Amino acid sequence: MATDTTTVTSPRDVPPGKAPAGRRPALRRDGRSAGVFLAPGLAGLALFTLFPTAMALGISLFDWPVFGERSFLGLDNYSHLLHDPVFRRVVLNTALFVVLYVPLNVVVSLGLAVWLGPKIKGRQAFRVLFFIPVMTPMVANVMVWRLLFQPDGLIDSGLQTWFGVHAPNFLGSSSWAMPAIVAMSIWQGFGYNFLVFSAALDQVPQSQLESAQIDGAGALHRFRYVVWPMITPSIFFATTMTLITSFQVFAQPFILTQGGPGVSTQTIVMYVYNQGWQFLNMGLAAAAGWVLFVIIMGLSAIQFIGQKRWVHHDV
Template sequence: MKPMKRLVHKDGFWAFLMLLPNVLGFLLFLLLPVLATFAISFSDWNLTDSFQWRGVDNYKELFEDKVFGQVFKNTFVFTLVSVPIGIALSLVLAVFLNQKLRFVRFYRAAFFIPVISSMVAVSVIWQWIYNPEYGLLNYALSWFGIDGPAWLTSPRWAMPAVIITSIWKSLGFNMLIFLAGLQSISDSYYEAADIDGAKWYSKFARITVPLLSPTTFFVTVMSFINSFQVFDTVYLMTQGGPARSTSVMVYYVFQNAFQYFRMGYASAMAYVLFFIVMIVTFIQFWRQKKWSVY
């Protein structure tokens, strides 16, 4: 009994006991499904029949699948457009809301509300805004003599509509991160610049942007990862249409897995997406030293 008592009184034992639920949750609900998905990616399984081994045929099929090429292009376009615009807008908004304004707390909370709002509610609101007949957007365009398009049913305009909604949804989160970064910059830098007679744009370019580079790096990495995994906006607003103009990689994975019941092919596609995100993230971390002042 004495060894048992000594074990109970050790801090390591209690630390292990406290961590055990999280460790079990990680093993059962994350690591095990990831390993199972990797095994399924080499098979032909439709949830009902027995496993049929396909080897690397699922991965070979991806490079011959024209639809996969299209959804990969759509995902790339979505990321290339939404990430830079979203980061730029959130930075400008954070700088504006970092000033001593009246009701500034209200403005910060108002811009953060979309982040905590249900994507279903957000999609319903934006579908109404995009409505070609009585939507607010086309009504506003009519003031300038512009005949607005059928946003969500036009192959040309559906993707821009989805991008606008996604940027609006995540704007408040990125703004909050930038705001925290701005408030960590000492006022002494700006006071010294004021003494030297620096203009506001010089202070922004030579003080704010360089000292905010670690925050910008974090926001950029997270935005890239989230953009490659966009799903709910597409699923709720366009169902990947029209003519797959808004179909992205995660939505195509969902279709193959739960509509076509091609679990092996969907798993292979998911792993390709995983490696793409991993490579892009590694490149960003590798380039971090080139543009971060810390």
């Protein structure tokens, strides 16, 4: 009598990282299906992101006028940026915007999210109201704020009516122009982080907050030792995304001040735009763009390394 010696492999007998033999064809079919669905997105990424990025790196090594003869310069464009006082001022302007905008955006967003707790009536209406500026086109927002900031605008007229004083020349003063741009940008952009923080706060178990309250913890201590550790992943995400977008600020200073007075509000992206489309020097514009890329990548890497110290993923 023949004996069946076929061995049935148990999932626990399969080496780590390998699927059971019976599941491998199904996994291959799933992989091919995933590849089909991912192909359009990957093609778009390669065509509209990776290829232009590589092309910009190549152009940055050339004297590349829009019209005329092109010549290889090596790293001369980068050397020019290093010694260009305008570019150094532009980098400082961008850094100032980031330093002012990112913390204020996060603080305002988180503060409003904490205030708009489950017990607040009309909570959903407030959420929609706070998110409206994010959905409104940037150009429309900037034009409205330009009318507010200009002399004899709403802010100036209100101060004259109520207090008998004139508002500063927000857009014509090198001291006030950048704070005005930051204020407008916070109003326009805080709604996104507000929704991120609001969703994170909704995930905090009320039982833990009630237990901490019973143990005698006040509101600040409950936030510091219960709420904060649980929302640190959302804070890290919001801070990282806000930092990246703030380095790319363009529309606000371009429309509000045109980079002025002088170059006091010109940013790196504005510098790239001016070099590329006003002076038609694509090589220098590409080099400035790559400098911005390196700055953003470097700071993002620092954030990802530093988040291990304060972001709690296992809470």
